[in-house]
Amino acid sequence: MVLVGGKGTRLRPLTLSAPKPMLPTAGVPFLAHLLSRIRSAGVRRVVLGTSYLAETFSDYFGDGSRFDMEIEYVVEDQPLGTGGGIRNVAKHLTTDDVLVFNGDVLAGTDLNAVVRTHRDTSADVTLHLVKVQDPRAYGCVPTDASGQVLEFLEKTEDPPTDQINAGCYVFRRSVIDSIPEGRPVSVERETFPGLLAAGARVSGHVDNAYWRDMGTPADLVHGSADLVRGVAPSDALPGGTGEALVLADAVVDPEAFVFGGTTVGRGVRIGAGARVEGAMLFDGAVIGEGAVVEHSVIGAGARVEDGALVNDTVVGDRAVIGAHCELREGVRVWPDVVLPPHGVRFSPDV
Known part of the structure; x- marks a missing residue:
């Protein structure tokens, strides 16, 4: 998990789930590409939460100064899931809006636009949603005309929408504080459906930006190639695109x-x-x-x-x-x- 804070920046704190973030991708650890996007959006403070091998992160990224960022590390004593991991770093947050990322996703969305949607709709949580050609392999997230999320659907052979959860969210701090502490929690299966049931405003920011789930070797290879060719955006490449x-x-x-x-x-x-x-x-x-x-x-x-x-x-x-x-x-x-x-x-x- 990674939490990114925005002291003195245009964005506020952010968070990221990262199963294999240190895997070399286009010449650098995968996490470096995500951090480069976050930095380009104006963020300078990061809280990185991990559940294992924390030293591999700190050995490479250190205190963040060579990346013109400030990085803090928090280790989970036990795996807490996507929601529990976010809750685990809550005490390190200092602002009201928190941006959250899944660390196995390569994306090119405009992060400041996601934050604007969150604030313009006075949302409790905002999800980045991306349209895909074949949504059957993913859970679907339908929205109404105002962008309000209607429900979270499991994988189905007949999806009602081509919109899927793209792994980038904006949370109000109060929502993070309401996540149960000290036990595994899934935001997809527990937190988000619970918010809808309680009548909270859950907004969707929908776009067609570059997006790839990096969860399989084939996707890793294609995502790396997209970074090298400049199809996927990153400022972390150790050389020019081509x-x-x-x-x-x-x-x-x-x-x-x-x-x-x-x-x-x-x-x-x-x-x-x-x-x-x-x-x-x-x-x-x-x-x-x-x-x-x-x-x-x-x-x-x-x-x-x-x-x-x-x-x-x-x-x-x-x-x-x-x-x-x-x-x-x-x-x-x-x-x-x-x-x-x-x-x-x-x-x-x-």
């Missing part, structure tokens, strides 16, 4: 083709004739001559040897994909596994 982000000490053969928003990590080597599209190559990975890597994650120190094909696959750290192997359609290779040359194929040999 077809590839190549980090320090990487060696890419002039006859290799690297494009589609690929991130090439530090010390990576890519051989002649290799084709790498929309992939994440972590530090020290090796892609052999003539190998093809498409929309995949190649772990730190892993090897994809000459002529191998890896598509929509996650290859663990230090694993070896032998020459002329072929992996497709969601295969997961554990760290340190070694596949021999020609060891796995998905199509007939010719």
